[in-house]
Amino acid sequence: MNDARATAVLTVEGVRKAFGDTVVLDGIDFEVAPGEVVALIGPSGSGKSTLLRCLNLLEQVDDGRVLLAGDDITDPRVDVDAVRARFGVVFQQYNLFPHLSVLDNVTLALRTVHRVSRVEAERRGLELLGRIGLADHARRHPDGLSGGQQQRAAIVRALAIEPQVLLLDEITSALDPELVGEVLDLVRELAHTTTIVMATHELAFARDVATTLLFLDGGVIVERGGPEMLDAPREERTRAFLSRFRG
Amino acid sequence: MFAAAIWLLVINTPGWDAVRRSFLSPDTFVAALPRVWDGFLLNLRVLVVAAIAVAIVGTLVAVVRTLRGPVFFPLRALAAGYTDLFRGLPLIIVLYVVGFGLPGLRITEVRVPAEVWGTIALVLTYSAYVGEVIRGGIEAVHPSQMLAARSLGLSRGQALRRVVMPQAVRKMTPALMNDLVSMQKDVGLISVLGAVDAVRAAQIETARAFDFTPYVVAGLLFVLLAIPTIRLTDWYAARLRRREQSGAAL
Ligand SMILES: Nc1ncnc2c1ncn2[C@@H]1O[C@H](COP(=O)(O)OP(=O)(O)OP(=O)(O)O)[C@@H](O)[C@H]1O
Numbered sequence: 260m261n262d263a264r265a266t267a268v269l270t271v272e273g274v275r276k277a278f279g280d281t282v283v284l285d286g287i288d289f290e291v292a293p294g295e296v297v298a299l300i301g302p303s304g305s306g307k308s309t310l311l312r313c314l315n316l317l318e319q320v321d322d323g324r325v326l327l328a329g330d331d332i333t334d335p336r337v338d339v340d341a342v343r344a345r346f347g348v349v350f351q352q353y354n355l356f357p358h359l360s361v362l363d364n365v366t367l368a369l370r371t372v373h374r375v376s377r378v379e380a381e382r383r384g385l386e387l388l389g390r391i392g393l394a395d396h397a398r399r400h401p402d403g404l405s406g407g408q409q410q411r412a413a414i415v416r417a418l419a420i421e422p423q424v425l426l427l428d429e430i431t432s433a434l435d436p437e438l439v440g441e442v443l444d445l446v447r448e449l450a451h452t453t454t455i456v457m458a459t460h461e462l463a464f465a466r467d468v469a470t471t472l473l474f475l476d477g478g479v480i481v482e483r484g485g486p487e488m489l490d491a492p493r494e495e496r497t498r499a500f501l502s503r504f505r506g
Numbered sequence: 507m508f509a510a511a512i513w514l515l516v517i518n519t520p521g522w523d524a525v526r527r528s529f530l531s532p533d534t535f536v537a538a539l540p541r542v543w544d545g546f547l548l549n550l551r552v553l554v555v556a557a558i559a560v561a562i563v564g565t566l567v568a569v570v571r572t573l574r575g576p577v578f579f580p581l582r583a584l585a586a587g588y589t590d591l592f593r594g595l596p597l598i599i600v601l602y603v604v605g606f607g608l609p610g611l612r613i614t615e616v617r618v619p620a621e622v623w624g625t626i627a628l629v630l631t632y633s634a635y636v637g638e639v640i641r642g643g644i645e646a647v648h649p650s651q652m653l654a655a656r657s658l659g660l661s662r663g664q665a666l667r668r669v670v671m672p673q674a675v676r677k678m679t680p681a682l683m684n685d686l687v688s689m690q691k692d693v694g695l696i697s698v699l700g701a702v703d704a705v706r707a708a709q710i711e712t713a714r715a716f717d718f719t720p721y722v723v724a725g726l727l728f729v730l731l732a733i734p735t736i737r738l739t740d741w742y743a744a745r746l747r748r749r750e751q752s753g754a755a756l
């Protein structure tokens with residue numbers, strides 16, 4: 260095992276994924292160092308969500324490997340549930356469980372997967388909710404919260420299991436514009452202490468928070484770089500995508 | 507008001523006195539009550555056993571029908587065929603086939619009582635209905651709920667038990683309670699197999715007393731049994747509606 264791999268939290272090697280005849284991912288390689296914030300950008304249908312789902316094994320890769328802290332998690336013999344518990348995931352919408360209180364949402368995995376006692380799980384859950392100002396809403400059900408509050412609670416739920424990597428998939432795109440800010444602020448704050456891979460259409464936010472940007476198109480990473488990539492893209496396709504985006 | 511008008515109309519019909527004598531005779535009522543009540547207890551026993559069995563078989567059928575993947579195709583097809591068949595067949599025909607056909611096979615040496623065959627027929631028919639209701643409930647829960655649960659590290663079983671089923675149960679409870687109400691009535695049909703339940707007992711008493719009051723006794727018992735369930739169904743449906751309208755917490 261070489262040094263880069265030893266220090267990387269996540270290593271993606273030659274990942275391919277097709278649905279029937281549609282090749283969605285056609286050889287994806289990248290590494291994520293601890294504390295890094297990686298933003299996946301690219302046109303709709305370029306495979307950002309598929310890539311995130313391959314990482315936490317909601318999809319099976321057709322070819323290639325994914326290493327999490329050195330462990331090959333694409334090995335067929337791996338304990339899928341145990342691997343998933345090492346990732347925190349927040350989707351675009353329908354995240355929270357509507358029949359459970361916000362606190363029970365946050366503590367469910369701790370109690371059922373990690374066998375933490377209810378008392379201890381609730382203590383941790385309340386502390387996390389308190390940090391984002393939602394402690395007063397802990398006993399409410401999700402539909403009593405605003406969309407922004409719900410997404411923040413979903414992020415806290417993902418963090419409660421102390422994941423090694425947080426995966427965020429367009430977590431603000433289903434929100435009313437005035438609610439986007441509070442969610443992005445929370446991610447911005449987490450970015451200092453958490454390793455994050457996120458798919459996003461919020462380019463300004465990506466420039467602000469991401470340490471690395473990956474531009475996906477046609478199943479491959481067309482261009483990668485720091486935030487400056489958004490101002491001075493090297494590749495023609497990146498330039499075309501960015502100019503279309505800015506209108 | 508309307509009911510009172512109908513009532514007046516009925517009691518002024520020329521045949522009213524005769525009908526009242528043969529359907530609402532107090533003496534026959536009192537005389538028939540003990541035996542009809544005994545029969546009714548049999549209905550209750552059949553109901554309890556059948557309801558438990560239906561809950562188990564119905565859940566199995568529903569889970570089999572929601573299994574994905576080509577390996578499960580034969581099982582899935584079997585469950586689908588079963589559901590179509592028994593949702594289409596009138597219960598009375600199932601009762602005759604099970605109650606008079608199966609004993610002819612002489613599977614056991616001992617004589618199996620009629621109410622057992624009746625219970626089996628009820629379970630076969632109602633499991634098909636209930637299986638469909640449960641399947642509908644499971645499928646009404648958005649698939650992303652399963653994904654969200656799995657990505658937290660919950661196993662498929664844990665996700666079903668803790669996340670999908672509780673939401674599904676809420677969605678299907680009104681329909682299940684309606685099925686329970688109709689099953690409460692349909693347990694009376696086991697009398698066609700000769701089981702001495704409330705209906706059969708009323709028939710015997712009627713033959714003895716030469717009036718139909720025992721049927722009124724049996725009918726009254728069935729209605730009294732149904733009312734709590736009907737009220738509960740209404741109450742629950744209203745509560746669900748209120749919650750959906752207010753979007754409020756449980
Ligand atoms: N389960 C699936 N079965 C078949 N095709 C799928 C499936 N999931 C995704 N796809 C296809 O894969 C391609 C990539 O989809 P994906 O959702 O990963 O794109 P995306 O980059 O996340 O797009 P968006 O920006 O719109 O979210 C699309 O063409 C989509 O239709």
Ligand SMILES: [Mg+2]
Pocket residue numbers: 307308309428429458
């Ligand atoms: Mg997507």
